[in-house]
Amino acid sequence: MVEATDSISGVSTATGNAYSSSADGRDVDMRSNQSLQGAVSADTRLDVHSNAGLSTSLSTAATGNTGDAAVAGATMTGVYTQTTGAVSIYGHSHIEAPDAVAGDVTSSAQAVGNSQGIAASYASVGARVNQTNAAEVKSDGGGVIGQTTGSTVFAATSTANNVTGSGSSSAAERMIVTQRNTAALTQAGQFTAFGNSYLATTQATATGNNISATNDGPLLDLTANQTNQAYLRAQSESSSYLFSSGQANAYGIGNSVLAGDLNGELVLDNTQLNEGGGVDVVASYTGDQGYDAQASATAIGNAATGYACGECSGMTVNSRQTNTADVGSSSTVTVNGYARSVSGVATAVGNTATYYVTRTSQ
Numbered sequence: 001m002v003e004a005t006d007s008i009s010g011v012s013t014a015t016g017n018a019y020s021s022s023a024d025g026r027d028v029d030m031r032s033n034q035s036l037q038g039a040v041s042a043d044t045r046l047d048v049h050s051n052a053g054l055s056t057s058l059s060t061a062a063t064g065n066t067g068d069a070a071v072a073g074a075t076m077t078g079v080y081t082q083t084t085g086a087v088s089i090y091g092h093s094h095i096e097a098p099d100a101v102a103g104d105v106t107s108s109a110q111a112v113g114n115s116q117g118i119a120a121s122y123a124s125v126g127a128r129v130n131q132t133n134a135a136e137v138k139s140d141g142g143g144v145i146g147q148t149t150g151s152t153v154f155a156a157t158s159t160a161n162n163v164t165g166s167g168s169s170s171a172a173e174r175m176i177v178t179q180r181n182t183a184a185l186t187q188a189g190q191f192t193a194f195g196n197s198y199l200a201t202t203q204a205t206a207t208g209n210n211i212s213a214t215n216d217g218p219l220l221d222l223t224a225n226q227t228n229q230a231y232l233r234a235q236s237e238s239s240s241y242l243f244s245s246g247q248a249n250a251y252g253i254g255n256s257v258l259a260g261d262l263n264g265e266l267v268l269d270n271t272q273l274n275e276g277g278g279v280d281v282v283a284s285y286t287g288d289q290g291y292d293a294q295a296s297a298t299a300i301g302n303a304a305t306g307y308a309c310g311e312c313s314g315m316t317v318n319s320r321q322t323n324t325a326d327v328g329s330s331s332t333v334t335v336n337g338y339a340r341s342v343s344g345v346a347t348a349v350g351n352t353a354t355y356y357v358t359r360t361s362q
Contacts, residue, residue, distance in 0.1 A: 006054055008056045009057045010046060010058045013042060014040050014062045015063045016065060016089075017066070018063075018066050019067040022070040022072075023074055023076060024074070025073045027074045028078075030080070034081070035065075035082075035084075036087065037084075041090045041092075043093070044092070044093045048095070049099065049100060050099060052100050052102035055104045055150075056105045058108070059093075059108050060108065062091040063089070064084045064135055065082040066114075067115070070119040070121075075123065076120065076126070076127070077127070078127045079127075079130075080128070081129075081130045083131075083133075085134055091109045091110050091139040091156075092139070092140055093141035097146060098144045098195075100146050100147075102150075103149055103150040105143075109156045109157070111139040111157075111158045114132075116162070116163050118163075118166070118173075119167075120167045121171060124173075125174065126174045127165075128176045129163050129178070131161040131180070132161075132182065133182065134183050136183050137159065138186075138187045139188050140156055142189075142193075142202070145194050146194075151198070151199045152201065153200075153203075154190050155190065156189055156190040156236075157205045158206045161181055161208070162207075163212070165222075166213075170217045171215055171216065172215075172219045172220075177222070179225070179226045180209075181208040185230060185231050188206040189204055189234070190202050194239070194241070195241050196243075197244065200243065201247045201249065202236050203250065204236040205234055205251045207232075209228055209255045210256045211256070211258065211259070214259075215263075216261070217263055218263070220265070221267040222267070223270075224270045227275075228273070228274045228276070229277070230277055232252045232278070232279045232280065233252065233281070234251055234252035234299075235250055236250040236282070237285075239286040240286075240290070242287075242290055243287045244292070245290075245292045246285055248283045248285040248294070249296045249297075250281045250283040250298070252300070253279065253300040253302075253303055254301045254323070255272040256300075262307070262309050265313030265314060265315065266306055266308035268315070268319070270317070271320045272302040272320070272321045273302075273322045273323075274301040278326035280299065280329075281298060281330070283295040283330070283346075284332040284333075285332070287337075287339065290339050291339060291340040292339065292343075293335055293339050293342050296343075297330055297347070298346075298347045299349070300327065300352060301349065302351045304355075314357055315357055323350040329347055330346055
């Protein structure tokens with residue numbers, strides 16, 4: 001049982017395999033093969049009797065395979081392969097303080113199957129990334145707090161496969177990324193209850209496959225091939241008797257691609273298939289007396305976004321999206337007494353794509 005007048009912090013991290021490499025001023029060719037066949041679990045719990053102090057911060061992360069590759073002032077080529085077996089990757093975080101007062105509170109629980117980062121500065125990159133996840137990737141938690149006087153954010157994030165590419169200072173990137181999520185379940189859940197809350201947000205995000213590639217240079221050339229077969233569920237539920245502003249937000253997506261180059265040309269060849277268990281997203285907020293209450297639930301099968309500099313070389317896109325799974329969302333707001341505003345939004349989309357060009361000044 002913890003008592004504090006200033007601050008409380010807690011960090012729990014568990015990683016199966018980690019790889020990091022970099023090159024500065026020298027050309028390099030990299031090979032990385034990571035395989036996870038054992039369970040990974042991270043857990044953070046906090047019990048508070050009466051006072052949590054001015055700020056509370058809990059961070060929990062469970063990761064199967066993670067890799068980072070960076071290059072500056074040279075050329076990097078590489079092949080990065082990550083595989084997880086049919087195991088469990090689980091991140092959990094919880095605050096138990098039903099009779100306590102807390103100031104600012106941040107609590108995050110994260111679970112990732114495979115993650116690969118690629119960074120370039122004044123450099124050229126040619127990379128192939130292969131990710132296959134068969135593990136159940138789950139994050140959840142929440143908290144019970146008597147009173148919060150500051151900003152409160154509880155977040156759960158689960159991602160089966162993730163690739164992040166970033167190029168700066170005249171970088172050029174060519175990446176081929178193949179992602180497959182064959183697990184039975186990818187899930188994120190967050191559940192909170194307050195007696196009296198000021199600014200409180202509870203959110204959950206579950207993603208099957210994610211690619212985010214941005215570049216500030218002459219070329220970003222990305223070939224993306226994503227397949228999600230897992231059942232995805234994101235659930236966020238929050239309640240507060242008295243509230244100033246309360247939100248419950250949930251977001252679930254089978255396959256997601258973001259690619260953009262603001263100082264050159266974007267070439268994107270994108271193939272996305274979401275099948276199998278489907279995407280299920282639930283958001284619920286309950287209050288008695290207060291001001292603003294909101295719940296938002298968004299479920300998407302496949303999403304793609306591309307942007308490029310319209311004054312430079314523009315954009316070439318070839319995109320194929322197929323969704324054969326059920327996609328559903330539910331949003332509920334209940335106010336038993338009174339509120340100034342009440343908002344509930346539920347969105348379910350099979351396939352969505354947005355491509356645009358913009359000026360460099362924008």
